[in-house]
Amino acid sequence: MLKQECSINKYFVQGDEAIAEGAIAAGCRYFAGYPITPASEISETIARRFPEVGGVAIQLEDELASIHSVGGASVAGMKAMTVSSGPGISLKLEGLGWGIKNELPYVVVDVQRAGPSNGVATRVGQGDLYTVKYGSAGGNNSIIAISPMNVQEAFDLTIDCFNLSEIFRTPVFLLTDETVGHTRELLVIPDARELKIVPRRKPTVPPSEFLMYPLNTPGTIDYPYPNIGEGYGICVSPYTHTAKGYATTSEKDHDKMATHLVRKVTDHLDRLTRVQEEMLDDAEYGIIAYGCEARPAMEAMKKARAEGIKVGFLRPIIIWPFPDEPIYRMACKVKKILVPELNRDGQLSREVQRAAKGRAEVYHLGSGGVETHQPVHVYDELMRIIKGK
C-alpha cells in the first residue's frame, strides 16, 4: 500500500542540495563558484535549477574570481552566493574582506572537510571556525556565520543567511560540513508564501541626500543599498571610505568605519543569538557541539540521561557572533562542559572556555576529522570527565 500523502513537497536529498534549494527560495539568482569536494553538489544543483528560475550560474576560473563576481552581482542588486570548502575558502578570503568593507550582502557556504590544506578531500572536518570569522586580514569585521546540523536546517538556515546578509549588509557564512552536506534526509520545502524573505532595501531619499555608509550612526542596520546604475554614485573599493564612499587615509574616518563594521554585529546581539538548548534546567554536566557533531553529542546526552546522569546540551546555531551569553548561563549551572569537535586545535572549546569565564570546567574532545565522533566516544569521554579521571 502506497502512502502517497507523505510525499507532498518532500524530498530525500543531500544537505548540499537543500542549501541550493534554500538559496533559490531566498531569491538568490546569481551564483559563481569553482568546484570542490564536498561542496560541488551545491553548484551542480544550482546549475540544474537556475535555468528553471531565471538565475545566472557561472563556473569561473578560480575562487578569487568567483567571490569577486558575487560581490559585483550584489552591488548590481542581486542576491548572490558562492560556495567552497577549506582549501577554496582560503583563496576566497581576499575577496571576502572586500565584501565586508563595502558592506555587501551575499552568502558564502563553507562545507568543511578534514584539513589542513587539501587534507582528506571527501571526508568531514571542523577546522574552519576561526577561518570564517578571522580569516580575512585586517580585523574590524562584521562576519555572521550560521551552522546547520541536518538537511532541513541546511535549507532553512540558508534562507536565514540571505536574510541576515540583507539586514546587516554583510557577507554571511553558512558554516556546514561534509557530513551535513552529504547526508540524505527528508527535506520539506514549504510553500513560498510561508517563507519570510528579506528583500534588498532601497533608498527613499534622492542621491544628493543619500550616504552610502551610515558611519555617522555606527552600528546602523536595516540600511538601504542602492543598485549600481540607479544614479546613486556607488563608490566601492578596497580602501577605507568615508560615509559617501570616497577613499580616505584619515585616522578618524578609518576608526569610524571600523567601529561601524564591528558594532553592526555587537549592537544587535539580541537578533543574532540563536542556540538550541536541551535539558539544561536541572543539568549538572553539559555538552556543547555544533554542526554534524551535535547529533552524536545529543545521542550521548540521551544515553546518560537514561542512566539518571543529569546532562544538558547546547548547540550554537548562529555561531558568529559567538553565543557568549547563553553559554555563560549554562556554565553557571553545570560543573563541567564537554566540547566534542572535529579538530585537534580546540577551536570551539576555546570559545566556550572564554564564554564560560571560569564558571565551569571546559574539556575538549578533539579528533583530526574524517569521521564524526560516535555517540559512544562522546559518552565515554563524558563519563571520564565526570569521574575526574
Next chain:
Amino acid sequence: MARTEIRFAGFGGQGLLLAGIMMGTAATILDCKNAAQTQSYGTEARGGASQCNVVIDDEPITYVGVVNPDVFVCMSQEAYDKLIADVREKGLVFYDSDLVKIKELPKTRQIPIPATKTAIDSVGRKIVANMVILGSVIESTRILDADLMKKCIRDNVPKGTEEINLKAFDKGRELYREIAGKA
C-alpha cells in the same frame, strides 16, 4: 519499527549508493518513516572503496551514522575483510558469492547472493547487480514493502532502464526465496 542500520559496501560503480538512496527514498517519501543515508568514498570516480549507510526508524533519527549494522550488504572482498567485524550479533550479511569468500561466523547469518552473475544471466547487464542484491535484502528482511520499493525504483532510476532494474530486483527476491527454501 525500531532503528535499523543497513550498510552497503563494495567498489565505486557497483551502484551500492543508489541501492541505499532507493531504500531511504522509499522509507521517507512513500512509507512516512524516518531515514538518513550517509556515504564514504574515495577521490576516484570508479573502482575505489565505496560505502553507503542507511538508518531507518519510526522515531526521529538523532545520530545518522551506522556503527554496528543489522544488515551488511557486501560486494567486495576488501569491504568484507575490513567491515565484517562491525556487524551486530545476529545481524544478516548478504554477499556476492562470486566476489567474496566468507569466514565462519557462528553468530551471524551469511547469505550468498550471486548478484553480479544473476544480473548478467537474467538481463545481460552487470550494472543491475545492485538491484538483484537489494531485492534479496527486501525479500528477506521486509524492512520495506517490496511493491513500495518497486515504485520507488521505477520513479528514480534513469529513464529507459526501469524494466531491467525492476526485473533484476524481482530476480533477487526469487533468488532469496530459493536459497531460503533450501536452507
